Amino acid sequence: MTGPVPRVPRDEVRRRLIDAAASVFAERGYAGARLDDIAHAAGFTKGAVYSNFPSKHALLAELIEQQARAQLALGNIEVRAQNRPEAALDDIAEVWAVGIVEHEAGTRLLIEIAQQAAREPELRELYVGVRRGLRGALATTLQTAADDLGVEIIVPPEQLALTLQALRLGLALEHGTDPDRVDRATLTAVFTATLRGVIRGASDVSRPGTGSAAPRKESE
Amino acid sequence: MTGPVPRVPRDEVRRRLIDAAASVFAERGYAGARLDDIAHAAGFTKGAVYSNFPSKHALLAELIEQQARAQLALGNIEVRAQNRPEAALDDIAEVWAVGIVEHEAGTRLLIEIAQQAAREPELRELYVGVRRGLRGALATTLQTAADDLGVEIIVPPEQLALTLQALRLGLALEHGTDPDRVDRATLTAVFTATLRGVIRGASDVSRPGTGSAAPRKESE
């Protein structure tokens, strides 16, 4: 009846499988994820998985690098500086908070990967390399942004980068379990307060009370 | 030959099993943990597990409450105030940092539990209750400590408590994967800087007199 059904290009099969894996790993955890589920979520069967990856493990490894690239791109966008330091600071906090709330699955995957990497030395090596790279990039970006804005970061940029990375993971965990209390506004507040605490700037920072008292810019 | 071997008291069997479960869950993750391993780590067999707990799930639930009590006790100790504010601050940071480095397994378990709770609604309810309790207790402790020391916390105590809880989890993840870069000194520095950023006190700040002019009312 129906003529030959054209085949999906190999690259796309791969891509779909990886995407599906990301989602299922995030949902069920690495150990709990079934290869069958991943395959079907991608619209294929397990055969496709083993035709594209040597093992479940390899799929996870692939995912780490994939995630790295995505996060890296995101990180660079996230800290695009604005003009006024105050606004820029709120803006950064906002973006990070939104990232947690709106990419729950992605962040959960990140945590799952971290846990997995803490266990398996082989994955750890890969993960740590990626993670350090991201941290370094973030540190540079932060420093650059601070210079542009004419403010001073009173801790080493690497340390601030680590703080933010850790906060993101930790807050994602808290938000993941208690989204009511740990909502977007709260997340923003935490990031804002944390950033404000380590920055000393030209405009306002040490003395908000005198001038523009509490510039609570609670968008939304 | 050998006469009757005295039995281990039931309570102790339970306790040993729970301890073993904590360690194995932390090591291998919930899904990856084998009940047989837990039993043998405790010096028993699976029969003992099912004699004391209805299911693997129940064992995890038990662990959450157990962990809650332990953390609660720890939290209270952790913020025992010193005399000089500066020293107290460093002291708190130190204790939290050491907690991460020296209780790796415990903290990893905490993260595992959080992930699990994010997935299973039933566990979530239990976990969130516990977690909120701990947060509240920590907030109170912090506020009290601040009052005792005569310093002011410039964010809502609940928010600071959340920040510290999140930082602990996040930093534990980073330390778990990259203990070389994220070492004890670094952890201490992060906590110190974060705390310092949200505190305005008699000792270290230019203007103690003005007091709590701008009360930051926060979500909640």
Added chain:
DNA sequence: AGTATTGGATACTGACCAGTATCGTGTCGG
């Protein structure tokens, strides 16, 4: 002491699932 009961050990079962072997169809070179 003798009997009942408690509680952990042992042995088993059934489900589940990563990985493999094989098959069938679409694609491509000649």
Added chain:
DNA sequence: CCGACACGATACTGGTCAGTATCCAATACT
């Protein structure tokens, strides 16, 4: 148009493991 190959589908295997059924020794009770 016709083989050869690519690649995903299907079917199967072996091992693992939560949960169960049964057993047996140690305590509790009278």
